[in-house]
Amino acid sequence: MKLFFHNFLYSFKILLRNKVLVFWIMLFPIILGTFFYLAFSQIEKKESFEAFPIGVVVKDNSIMANYAKNVFQELSKDGQDKIFQMEYMSVLKAEEKLQKKEIVGYVICSSSLSFVIGNNGIYETILKTVVDQVMEEFAIYTTLLEKNEGNKKMDKAWIEKTGKEINTILQKSFVSLIDDSPSKLSYTMIEFYSLIAMTCFYGAMLAMTSVNKNLANMSFVGKRVQVSPTPKFHLIFSSLLASFLIQIISLIGLFFYTTFFLHIHYGEHFLWIVLLSLFGAIAGLSLGVFVASVLKSNENTKIGFLILITMFGCFLSGMMGITMKYLVDKNFPIINRLNPLNMITDGFYSLYYYGVHGKFFLNLFSLGCFSIVLIGISVWVLRRQAYDSI
């Protein structure tokens, strides 16, 4: 036990004093996180939708005019679905306001629906889309009414009742086109989930260094360590434990910095996020042990290889744009099912959308399997005690 602690303590010291490792494990995620925060929070601010002013000119009391009036009123109510800041006005007033750019455009509601816009832009496009949609829906509405005209049982009350129902259905379907998700995952959160996954897997470098220092065929110090009267696995295990501790410290640092300095809110299931991160960290360590034991090349090549694997895994799991994750999931699902970084980010997404759910546990299970397979292969390779050449 004393020997275990002795090796653990010195491994911890050695790893922490390795400036290259400390940069990649502790500083790089924080730097990248800050960069993400600055870049994506600004994009989100720019892209955050604000209701824009329009004018509504009601020319008569036709069904179409009333229907359109109702729709624009609904879409101007305060709440999540608010799109417009609507104001009733005359055509003259609307023209004047449009000239002064006080409104984006105005809608003329009569037996037919028309609109006038000042420029071409995103707000004008939205207004046009809404007007088109209203007209389309109204067409459906009237078609249904006309179809039922021959029905002998159809009376005034029935028409009103059916009309209201159709109207409600249409309005609901209209709203659902704008917002179909119960909770919105921001760009920033997607990036930060990938960042945590990346940090977990950068731990692979720690594990690789820890293993290398105990192997005679991998490092000079490994030769000296291996001629000592201490079993190799004893030393490797205590060194890996030191690596794991540093990995946990780096994850704590990342969570602390992003939560308290960048004000990232990780949601309600924080303890489950921590659990998933720990599984991710173990998977990262496993990859490091695997590369250290199986790949026969110098340490710098191995570090480069690990960084490449991690960044590519992050790329496929959406770090450089969620579209990539979507494309891979859609076209080559097997890749992301085998991609351990995707297992981590997928676990975070499922926690966010569905809470503690089967999909989350499936990701935990997949990470566990990934780790067991890699550690198994590594142990099989590392069981050799003497080498053909060193």
Place this chain on the structure above:
Amino acid sequence: MRNIIEVNHLTKVYKNLRAVNDLSFEVKEGEILGLLGPNGSGKSTTINCILSLLTFQEGSIQVFGKPMTPTSYASRKKMGVVFQDVCVFDELTVFDNVDYFCGLYIQNSAVRKEYVEDAIALVGLQDFKKYTPKQLSGGLLRRLNIACGIAHKPQLLFFDEPTVAVDPQSRNNILEGIKILRDMGATIVYTSHYMEEVEILCDRIIILDKGKILASGTSDELKALAKIEEKITVEIIDLPKKYLDKISHFSNVQNVTYSNQVLHVVYKKGKNNLVELIDYFKKEKIKYNKIFSLRPTLNDVFLELTGKELRDS
């Protein structure tokens, strides 16, 4: 004296290269055995096989009377190694490096601290305890490498070319340290391609070339193999050929060369060769500057056995 190491018919082959070829020798308790040979002669491979770092195709190795395997932890506890490469952690200080490696053998922290201090003192690094390896010169780094290998006071020590690329001061310090360890009773296997070091340090020497033992014995026993007794070197500004011919016909003279104003006379045997030569110069009124006589070296032995210089190999 009992044998600490017994190597029997050891053969190690790397793909197409037979690095060690049917090697047999033993190391007795308390002696310093020198393995002398040029680079690539199989010295380090032999040591790595004894340490069970390398697998080998044929032969057997016993250390402390037991077969040596990678799990011979009891034997390993009594062994120390100073590798040719500097095997230390750049991230740790001098003290921490020695303490770390010593800690793999000695678990009692009080005893370990004492051992670490002793090792640092032995190699003369007391003033550099808080330095990191990157702050040390090449010579000091080599000394640290030695301290890491000997701190746990092993009974059997391997020094694999510990003085490669070391300044003369550090080399002397290292050699003095090894002598102290021998005086303390350690059995030592010392490999080098510096014949002077091996000659100074070792009780017995094995000369290796291409993985084979060319000769073994004490320094004097090996020099006897060189079939020469004495080499006399004289600085002469001008020596006409007739004198050279005359000298070459002296009794016991094996070979005479004159180049770059230096005369080399090699004698097979005999006494008073130097006196005879000086008398001849006086008689012929040949003026000379310096004259000195040398006993044959291990290089001469190597030359005799292989036809090539040890340094050039």
